[in-house]
Amino acid sequence: MRVQFRGIQVFRRLVQAGTVSIIFGLFFLSLYAHYRKINVTGIFQFEISPIMERIMPWIEGLISGMDNPEEFLDNFKGSLWSLRVAGFDISDPLGFVEMTFASGTFYMPMFISILIPVVFTLLMGRVFCSWLCPGYLVFELGSKLRKLLRYMGLKTEGTAYSMSNKYIFLVVGLFAAFLFSIPLFVFFYPPAVLSRIAHGWVFSAAFFGGLWVILTILLFELFVSPRWWCRTMCPGGALYGLLGMLRPVKVETALSECTHCGLCSGVCEPGINPVTDSESIECDNCGACVTHCPEGALYYTIKRPKFNKIFLRT
Amino acid sequence: MTSRRLFLNKLLTGVGFALPFFGAHKLLNGEKSGYPVNTIQKEPAGTRIIRPPGAVKEELFLAGCIRCYRCQDACEDGAIQFFTESSGRHYHTPYIDPSIKACTLCMKCTKVCPTNVLQPLEEEDLQKVRMGSIALYRDRCLAHKAKYIRNEQRMLMNLGRSYKETGVIYERRGPCGECHMFCPVREKAITLEPGSLLAPVIHEKHCVGCGLCEEICRQVVRGTPAIVVVALRDRGAL
Ligand code: SF4
Ligand code: SF4
Ligand code: SF4
Ligand code: SF4
Numbered sequence: 001m002r003v004q005f006r007g008i009q010v011f012r013r014l015v016q017a018g019t020v021s022i023i024f025g026l027f028f029l030s031l032y033a034h035y036r037k038i039n040v041t042g043i044f045q046f047e048i049s050p051i052m053e054r055i056m057p058w059i060e061g062l063i064s065g066m067d068n069p070e071e072f073l074d075n076f077k078g079s080l081w082s083l084r085v086a087g088f089d090i091s092d093p094l095g096f097v098e099m100t101f102a103s104g105t106f107y108m109p110m111f112i113s114i115l116i117p118v119v120f121t122l123l124m125g126r127v128f129c130s131w132l133c134p135g136y137l138v139f140e141l142g143s144k145l146r147k148l149l150r151y152m153g154l155k156t157e158g159t160a161y162s163m164s165n166k167y168i169f170l171v172v173g174l175f176a177a178f179l180f181s182i183p184l185f186v187f188f189y190p191p192a193v194l195s196r197i198a199h200g201w202v203f204s205a206a207f208f209g210g211l212w213v214i215l216t217i218l219l220f221e222l223f224v225s226p227r228w229w230c231r232t233m234c235p236g237g238a239l240y241g242l243l244g245m246l247r248p249v250k251v252e253t254a255l256s257e258c259t260h261c262g263l264c265s266g267v268c269e270p271g272i273n274p275v276t277d278s279e280s281i282e283c284d285n286c287g288a289c290v291t292h293c294p295e296g297a298l299y300y301t302i303k304r305p306k307f308n309k310i311f312l313r314t
Numbered sequence: 315m316t317s318r319r320l321f322l323n324k325l326l327t328g329v330g331f332a333l334p335f336f337g338a339h340k341l342l343n344g345e346k347s348g349y350p351v352n353t354i355q356k357e358p359a360g361t362r363i364i365r366p367p368g369a370v371k372e373e374l375f376l377a378g379c380i381r382c383y384r385c386q387d388a389c390e391d392g393a394i395q396f397f398t399e400s401s402g403r404h405y406h407t408p409y410i411d412p413s414i415k416a417c418t419l420c421m422k423c424t425k426v427c428p429t430n431v432l433q434p435l436e437e438e439d440l441q442k443v444r445m446g447s448i449a450l451y452r453d454r455c456l457a458h459k460a461k462y463i464r465n466e467q468r469m470l471m472n473l474g475r476s477y478k479e480t481g482v483i484y485e486r487r488g489p490c491g492e493c494h495m496f497c498p499v500r501e502k503a504i505t506l507e508p509g510s511l512l513a514p515v516i517h518e519k520h521c522v523g524c525g526l527c528e529e530i531c532r533q534v535v536r537g538t539p540a541i542v543v544v545a546l547r548d549r550g551a552l
Pocket of ligand 4 (some may be wrong): 451493496498520526
């Protein structure tokens with residue numbers, strides 16, 4: 001089977017935009033629930049933020065025909081770190097693993113809430129990173145900016161660190177969480193941090209502490225090491241990578257059509273060579289190489305895992 | 315070396331780095347039962363740590379809360395606030411400050427928490443909640459001040475002063491009892507002294523710590539409230 005279509009990057013951008021709007025949508029629904037309650041009790045004075053003023057009519061239109069709007073609003077809470085959509089709980093596997101290590105307890109409902117992302121990852125690999133994560137999106141835009149800076153003649157370093165650092169970081173971080181019984185990744189794991197920044201903005205909480213984390217990573221990526229965080233540091237990416245190690249869905253090369261032009265290595269988001277290493281643990285099925293190959297030699301396919309190709313020497 | 319062996323090597327190096335710390339931790343803390351205890355016991359300055367209803371013990375709370383903000387989303391009364399960077403290890407954990415907004419015990423936050431650090435409760439479970447306890451400062455309470463002044467006035471009149479002379483109003487005072495009205499476990503946590511001035515008497519062991527009394531008292535006395543919630547240093551589960 002050979003799945004290959006040129007619009008796949010446009011499709012990926014649409015999915016990423018969809019994730020971002022779902023995050024904001026959930027926050028605005030929650031905030032609307034607050035306003036609604038205050039309006040019903042009518043005791044307190046409040047000011048509605050200008051952006052909420054525009055969005056409120058939409059939400060009111062959405063819930064106007066419902067018998068039980070309160071129950072509907074109760075079923076939409078949270079952010080990408082842990083959310084409830086239409087009554088279903090979905091949590092980030094990293095959050096679950098870290099909470100289990102830090103508190104030493106196993107909580108069944110939370111385990112059930114990570115099953116959907118885990119099954120997805122087992123089948124499709126690290127697609128959370130390349131298709132859903134807002135941090136990935138921000139850092140991708142950062143790498144575009146980096147290209148622009150280079151084009152304008154600015155000197156930037158191109159250091160590449162070992163990609164297996166992130167697995168070490170994951171293990172050490174989990175140990176630290178266990179030792180100090182406090183979760184640590186939550187403070188700099190980009191999807192969680194960006195969710196909280198967006199939450200602070202929607203709820204006018206002026207709560208932008210996490211912004212420094214994102215800015216530091218972004219600056220480091222601009223001037224020292226391209227896509228440093230996702231390639232070599234992210235504990236969440238490491239966990240998703242390990243889960244998706246034996247994925248059946250992967251990118252493959254038709255070697256007879258490949259001219260070894262090297263274009264795909266240049267566009268590959270995790271920074272590997274798709275022709276030789278696309279079955280490895282690092283590939284996150286973003287499909288940039290599939291779109292950019294001038295010969296059309298790369299395609300998605302379904303295959304049994306090859307154990308000798310999983311780990312990379314980087 | 316093959317790539318897989320190199321990878322395993324690095325993984326083991328990581329574990330090896332972490333193991334000594336682990337051993338030291340176990341040695342220093344001894345074999346304690348239950349959850350590992352953090353040695354830093356200081357609370358952020360000037361903050362009462364009142365966790366939302368159903369919160370587990372503080373150490374387990376800090377370990378288990380994944381800082382997802384879902385409880386704040388669910389709290390439609392806006393009672394749940396979050397600690398900021400300046401609070402150290404409490405950063406990004408929820409608390410309730412009755413001087414901003416008290417908890418109405420709707421229990422919505424307990425139903426959305428993904429990690430069980432806020433244990434699910436129904437509204438009927440109200441009396442199981444122990445978010446804090448209560449303290450009453452009689453010198454600030456309107457009703458208690460009124461009672462005191464009334465007694466003093468009676469004494470002076472018994473000594474032969476006129477009513478006009480003794481009835482000088484020098485502070486806000488009068489019958490109140492608003493805290494009793496607002497308490498969700500009234501007649502248990504707060505009762506009224508017999509007599510007409512509606513002076514409250516508190517019973518700490520029944521207080522759920524919601525802070526509704528503090529919130530209304532702040533509005534009644536227009537200043538530092540006479541009845542305040544105090545944090546429990548070590549809550550039991552629930
Ligand atoms: S019980 Fe209700 S009012 Fe109290 S903190 Fe939870 S959500 Fe807020
Ligand atoms: S919902 Fe639970 S895990 Fe999430 S921030 Fe609140 S207390 Fe923490
Ligand atoms: S509301 Fe305050 S002033 Fe009024 S009776 Fe209660 S403690 Fe006293
Ligand atoms: S005494 Fe105050 S804090 Fe305690 S339960 Fe009653 S209203 Fe709540």
